[in-house]
Amino acid sequence: MTMTTTRHPARHPARNTVVLSLGRITLAALLAAAGAAHAQSTPAPDAAREALKARDGDVSQASLLKETLSQAEKQYSLLKTGKLSLNYDLGYAYVGTETLNVKFTDSTLTLFNIQNTRSHTLTNTISADYGLRDNLTVTGSLPLISRYSQSDTFGGLSHGLGDLAVGARYQPFELSRDGAAITTTATLRLPTGRSPFNTIASQNLATGSGFTSLTLGLNASKVLDPVALFGSVNTTLALPAKHLSQERDGVTLSEVRPGPSIGFGLGFAYALSYSVSTTISLQETISSRTTLRFKDGTSSRTATQTSASLNMGLGVRVSPKTTVNLTAGLGLTSDSPDFTLSMNMPLAF
Numbered sequence: 001m002t003m004t005t006t007r008h009p010a011r012h013p014a015r016n017t018v019v020l021s022l023g024r025i026t027l028a029a030l031l032a033a034a035g036a037a038h039a040q041s042t043p044a045p046d047a048a049r050e051a052l053k054a055r056d057g058d059v060s061q062a063s064l065l066k067e068t069l070s071q072a073e074k075q076y077s078l079l080k081t082g083k084l085s086l087n088y089d090l091g092y093a094y095v096g097t098e099t100l101n102v103k104f105t106d107s108t109l110t111l112f113n114i115q116n117t118r119s120h121t122l123t124n125t126i127s128a129d130y131g132l133r134d135n136l137t138v139t140g141s142l143p144l145i146s147r148y149s150q151s152d153t154f155g156g157l158s159h160g161l162g163d164l165a166v167g168a169r170y171q172p173f174e175l176s177r178d179g180a181a182i183t184t185t186a187t188l189r190l191p192t193g194r195s196p197f198n199t200i201a202s203q204n205l206a207t208g209s210g211f212t213s214l215t216l217g218l219n220a221s222k223v224l225d226p227v228a229l230f231g232s233v234n235t236t237l238a239l240p241a242k243h244l245s246q247e248r249d250g251v252t253l254s255e256v257r258p259g260p261s262i263g264f265g266l267g268f269a270y271a272l273s274y275s276v277s278t279t280i281s282l283q284e285t286i287s288s289r290t291t292l293r294f295k296d297g298t299s300s301r302t303a304t305q306t307s308a309s310l311n312m313g314l315g316v317r318v319s320p321k322t323t324v325n326l327t328a329g330l331g332l333t334s335d336s337p338d339f340t341l342s343m344n345m346p347l348a349f
Contacts, residue, residue: 075185076221076230078171079131086347089125093337094118117151123162126347135171140164145193145207158205162193167215185217185234197244197256211258213238226271230281236261245295252295259288267311279313279327308332309340322346 079085096118127141143162149155167187175181193208217234238258246253267281285308289301313327322345329340 075169075217075219075232076181076183078135078137078169078183079129081131081134083131085129087127087129087344088347089123089127089342089344091121091123091125091340091342093121093123093340095121095337117149119147119149121148122146125162137169138166139168139187140166142192147205147207149205156205158194158207160194160207163208164190164192166190180220180222183219185215185219187215187217189213189215191241195241197241197246197253199246209238211238211241211256213258228269230268231264231266233264234262236263248294251298253292254295255291255293257291257293259290261285261287269315275317277315279311279315279325281311281313282308283311284308305335306333307336309336311340 123143123145125141125143127139129137129139131137142164144159145162146157146159148157165187167185170184170186171182172184173179173182189209189212191208191210191212194206195208195210196206197210199205213236215234215236217232219230219232221228221230237260240255240257242255244253244255263283263285265281265283267279269277269279271277284306287305287307289304291299291301293299309329309331311327311329313325315323315325317323325344327340327342327344329337329342331338331340
């Protein structure tokens with residue numbers, strides 16, 4: 001009896017310990033399995049919140065929107081006094097046209113053909129902005145253009161400088177907390193590129209406009225975190241291109257007088273997170289008739305042209321000092337490029 005009584009207390013604790021130990025393992029396994037199942041059933045919201053929340057060194061969404069406007073839409077921003085900003089822009093544009101050539105001689109059709117032309121243009125632009133005062137920024141840009149042009153009778157590649165542009169952005173009114181930021185702009189474009197009036201007309205190998213122009217604009221923007229609204233209007237006046245000698249359809253072109261143009265744009269930027277923003281904008285320009293004068297004393301006028309495009313952009317903050325902006329544009333009228341693609345990034349030293 002004594003041996004039996006002595007063994008039972010020794011065995012029961014051992015059994016109890018084994019049972020408790022097994023119970024803990026089972027409970028832990030069940031909790032782990034339940035947690036894994038819950039994580040698999042609802043990963044998206046947690047992952048999205050984790051990706052979108054602020055990190056150390058991140059700027060506010062309002063600051064990101066201002067940076068997006070200052071790089072992708074420069075006309076809406078200014079630099080502080082003494083600050084220098086360098087930017088690099090890479091742009092691509094595709095234009096495809098179909099031209100119907102018809103000619104009558106003494107009421108008889110003597111010429112009828114359809115000509116397809118296509119051009120692919122790659123533009124590399126270095127631009128510099130400098131803050132003369134807190135409300136006055138001077139600008140300059142110089143593009144390098146490569147263009148491949150192809151038609152039914154010609155195919156060729158050209159490289160060269162584009163038109164040099166210099167200008168200024170000015171803020172006439174002090175920025176108020178509840179008001180919009182207003183800036184005025186003036187840009188003088190000089191014909192440093194290869195003029196379309198000094199090349200073979202049908203080959204489309206020009207890298208510049210061929211005349212001097214001045215563009216005046218008024219811009220407004222307002223940041224309503226996490227959205228920034230912006231809009232602009234502008235007008236362009238151009239000097240005539242004279243002393244030309246270009247053969248066009250059997251006559252010699254001697255002078256080109258571009259008509260004035262007006263344009264407007266509007267859009268918004270939206271901060272998707274502390275590092276990513278998106279922009280959508282609409283741009284339209286209406287150019288009045290251009291007068292062409294020939295050496296034989298005759299003249300002709302082109303039709304009014306309307307160019308419009310819908311642009312969609314994405315800004316990604318890749319470092320504390322660098323935000324890369326990508327923009328794709330779709331032409332909405334026959335006078336617009338069919339498709340454009342551009343990338344903008346600051347050059348920091």
